[in-house]
Each structure stands twice: as C-alpha cells, then as structure tokens.
Amino acid sequence: MTTSVAFPSGFDAGRLLAPMMSPAMESSSHYRRAVTETDPIRFALTFLPHHLSSSSTGGQISLSPFHLAMAKVARRWMRDEPRRDIWVAPRRAAKSTWQHVILPLWALAHGHRNTFMSFSHSSAQAQKHMANLRTELAGNELLLADFPELRPVRGNGASNSAALVSTRGGRVFATGGMDSGALGTKFGSERVGILCLDDVEPGESNYSPGKKEKRLTTLLDDVIPMGEKNTVVSLCGTTTMHGSIIHDAVQHAAGRKHAQWVVDEEFRVHHFSPFVDHPDGSRSSMWPAMWPLEWLLEREGTRRFAKNYLNDPAAAADGAFWVESLFRREEIPTVRRVLSIDPAVSTNAGSDFTAIAAVGVDGSGRRFEVDYARQFKVSPAHRREVVHRLCVQNPDIDEVIVEQNQGGDTWRAIFEPLPGRARLTLFSVRGSKASRLEKLLDRYERGQVVHGRPVPELEEQALAYPSPAVHDDLLDAVSNGVEHLARQR
Numbered sequence: 001m002t003t004s005v006a007f008p009s010g011f012d013a014g015r016l017l018a019p020m021m022s023p024a025m026e027s028s029s030h031y032r033r034a035v036t037e038t039d040p041i042r043f044a045l046t047f048l049p050h051h052l053s054s055s056s057t058g059g060q061i062s063l064s065p066f067h068l069a070m071a072k073v074a075r076r077w078m079r080d081e082p083r084r085d086i087w088v089a090p091r092r093a094a095k096s097t098w099q100h101v102i103l104p105l106w107a108l109a110h111g112h113r114n115t116f117m118s119f120s121h122s123s124a125q126a127q128k129h130m131a132n133l134r135t136e137l138a139g140n141e142l143l144l145a146d147f148p149e150l151r152p153v154r155g156n157g158a159s160n161s162a163a164l165v166s167t168r169g170g171r172v173f174a175t176g177g178m179d180s181g182a183l184g185t186k187f188g189s190e191r192v193g194i195l196c197l198d199d200v201e202p203g204e205s206n207y208s209p210g211k212k213e214k215r216l217t218t219l220l221d222d223v224i225p226m227g228e229k230n231t232v233v234s235l236c237g238t239t240t241m242h243g244s245i246i247h248d249a250v251q252h253a254a255g256r257k258h259a260q261w262v263v264d265e266e267f268r269v270h271h272f273s274p275f276v277d278h279p280d281g282s283r284s285s286m287w288p289a290m291w292p293l294e295w296l297l298e299r300e301g302t303r304r305f306a307k308n309y310l311n312d313p314a315a316a317a318d319g320a321f322w323v324e325s326l327f328r329r330e331e332i333p334t335v336r337r338v339l340s341i342d343p344a345v346s347t348n349a350g351s352d353f354t355a356i357a358a359v360g361v362d363g364s365g366r367r368f369e370v371d372y373a374r375q376f377k378v379s380p381a382h383r384r385e386v387v388h389r390l391c392v393q394n395p396d397i398d399e400v401i402v403e404q405n406q407g408g409d410t411w412r413a414i415f416e417p418l419p420g421r422a423r424l425t426l427f428s429v430r431g432s433k434a435s436r437l438e439k440l441l442d443r444y445e446r447g448q449v450v451h452g453r454p455v456p457e458l459e460e461q462a463l464a465y466p467s468p469a470v471h472d473d474l475l476d477a478v479s480n481g482v483e484h485l486a487r488q489r
Helices: 013-021 029-036 042-045 065-078 095-109 123-139 139-146 207-228 243-256 262-266 293-299 301-309 380-393 410-415 434-447 456-464 474-485
Strands: 083-088 117-122 163-168 172-177 192-196 229-239 268-271 275-277 283-285 336-342 352-360 368-376 399-403 423-427 449-451
Touching: 013 042, 029 042, 029 139, 029 172, 042 065, 042 095, 042 139, 042 163, 065 083, 065 095, 083 243, 095 117, 095 123, 095 172, 095 229, 117 123, 117 449, 123 139, 123 163, 123 172, 192 207, 207 229, 207 243, 243 262, 243 268, 283 293, 301 434, 336 380, 336 474, 368 380, 368 456, 368 474, 380 410, 399 410, 399 474, 410 423, 423 474, 434 449, 434 474, 456 474
Parallel strands: 083 229, 083 268, 117 172, 117 192, 192 229, 336 399, 368 449, 399 423
Antiparallel strands: 163 172, 275 283, 336 352, 352 368
C-alpha cells in the first residue's frame, strides 16, 4: 500500500490512512474489501494508485480539495436515493480520471450500484475514456483478485465492445457520444445506476449559443431521463465558451444569472477555483503538485485562464478580446528571426490575401517581437519577388516558413533558392484557427509578444477579430511564426 501521499493542508490524513497501516492490507482480500467499501479514497490508494500520479505532478501521488469533495459526495451513492451534482473545475484537474475510472470502479466493485453509463461530446472521446476503464478490468491483478465479479464476461454470450463491458457479477460499464445511438440504453431490466456526463460540450470554435441550446435540450430530454428516480447523475466539465452549459452552472452558483434548468433538475453545483483564498488575504494553489502558485499567477488575467481555469470567460463580443493596450512597442534582442507566410489559396492575384509577418525570438525562447506584418493580393511570381526582397532587406532572417496545408511542394518551386542564409520550411498547422489565435492572444496578454515597429494592419485585424468582415490572415501568420519559434526553444 502506498503511504507517501500529498494531501491538502488541514486534511486529517491520519484518520483516513490508519486502517491501511495494518499488515492485513497486504495479506487479506477480505480486509482490503472491508477497508475500501465506504471510502473511494482508500479504494483509489489501494487499487488504483497509478491514476493518482503523473509526469505533470512529478510522479508524486497527490490529492486536491476537488478530489476529496468528489469522493465525499460519492459515498452517498451507497444509499438508494437520487443524487445530482455538477462539478466544475480547471483544466487538468483529473475530472475524467475520477468520474470515468476511480468512482465507477469503486461503486460497482462494492455493489453500491450495478450499472454505469457515461456520455461525452463525441463517441470517440467517450471510448477513449472507456479504454482507461477497460484497461483496469483487463489487467489490474489486485483489483480482479479481490473483486472477481468485475472480470469481463468472455466467450459465448459476451457482448463486450469498445463502448460496453459486462462482467461476471452482472455489472455493466457503457459509454457513448451525446449524439450517438446509445441514448435510451437499458441493461436488461435495469436502467442506469450512475450517469456520468463528462465534457459534453464541444470546443468554442465549434460551438455557438444556438448549438448550446440544442445540446442542453438533448441533455435534459434524452440523456438524463435514461436514469430512474434513484439514478446518480454527475455532470462535470470545464467551460468552453461564455454562456455554455457549464458556464450557466457557474453563473447560477455565483448568483449572477439564474439558470432554471439547474433548479428544475435539482442539481447541486460545485465550482472549484485553481486558487485557495486564505483569511489573511494570501492565496495558494488548489493543487500545487499540478499547478504551482507561480505558474497560476503568471497566467492570471488572460482570457484563456478565465475560460480554462476560472471557468468564467467574458462574453464573446466582436473586438472584446483584443484591446489596444495589448500592443506593446518594444525592441528586444532577438537570436532568431523567421518570415512567416500565410499564402492565398487561389493563384488568382485578385482573389485572396497572402499575409507575411517577420517574427523574432529572444535568447530565453519566451519573448517574441513582430516588426513586420503586411498582406498582399499578388500572383505567385510576385510573391517570390516580395519574399526575396524582404530576405535581402533583412539578412538576419534565418528561415522562411510557409503553411503547406495548401500547395505543398509547389511553394519550393516558387520561393527556392532563397537569398542569404534563409532556408525554406514547409509546415502543417495544428488545431483550429480559433484555438491558435486564442493562444496568440494569451501570449499578448502575458506580455510575451511585442511590436518592434508599427504594424497597423496587424493591429487592425486583431481589434476587429472575430468579425467576418475583416481578414485575419496576418494574425494567422504571426501565430504560426511565434509557435514555430516556441517549439524550437
């Protein structure tokens, strides 16, 4: 049994761990079952300690107030009564580990509930979570030795799949996407005992107020009714946009905006901040093993932090994200510079813009300077002239990077050979445009990106974003340049 565990300050760890100090923990299956029957924390420490540490926590087994609160509420699942909770916590708070693996395994192993059904935004995401649970049911020797009723049914009559596992003891674990055929699932004569709704909303770039209303309707009319009167319903997640389902719960709990569906469905809202505020006015990290206080303070005040960690983003009005105060005029000593090109899709000189930005990075690899940002409607031949001229005028350009999602090696024929020491690099973008520009905004908010010279076209695009009436190619070019340099740090 693992005894080196970092608990939150003030928690009575001795009382929890005392029964686990007995030699019987090593020798007696009956004793382990008895000790863990009423406590998910002891169950996790005994059978699933590998889920309580990661490279992000330096390999240390640690627990946060959020984990302890979920475990405390889960103990009420032993009663044959309904329970509905909404859990809101920062990114990387281990919500899915606890909601998809630890708590359902504890509840079904001890027979507190017999069926577990989880839903995520997509079937692929749901099955990824199920894969972690299936791994335990297939190879956790201590767990399966103490709870043989959790062994999956094999051979004739087995109906196990990537989305469903039935066990020898009549337990059932199932999962599905919010828009999948799993809606309405029954397990023989039983309905769902535990209904876990984890990250049921898509990312901001694929979401809108209209889509949110449709998702909420599916949740209330099709998913939650899968349970019976005593079903445990646990909705957990992180806010994906202002006014999302999870953000409704956050604002409702804070008393800022009433969410009638929270009241009608009798949900209790548990909202955890990454900070712990102390009576003397000081603050500490809610989970220092994952987020050191210095790390949190460095990012506080940015929109990404407000959305992903505080779960309380500002409304997404045009131009509300970018403000003039973000554009700091400063020249920094750079050690590498790139010319980042976001090329026009068409070869017609009058159709699309080709955006070009010059971006440099300092010796730390953490600060970036933009000193050129222009866009042109030009033919492929003219693009070559523009790029070659910029390389001659700026002999310290080390690299010309071109997005190859469109055009591929055609760009080599257009630009090579380059003058001076510059070399050509073709790359593919990562993630959606919205997520990339949100990351760029975060860097501006943290003072990591400065403007060495006036770049009015870039600033105009930023202030208008995300207006469809204004191009955002220069923002893309700058984002690509910054992230390319950051990856090479």
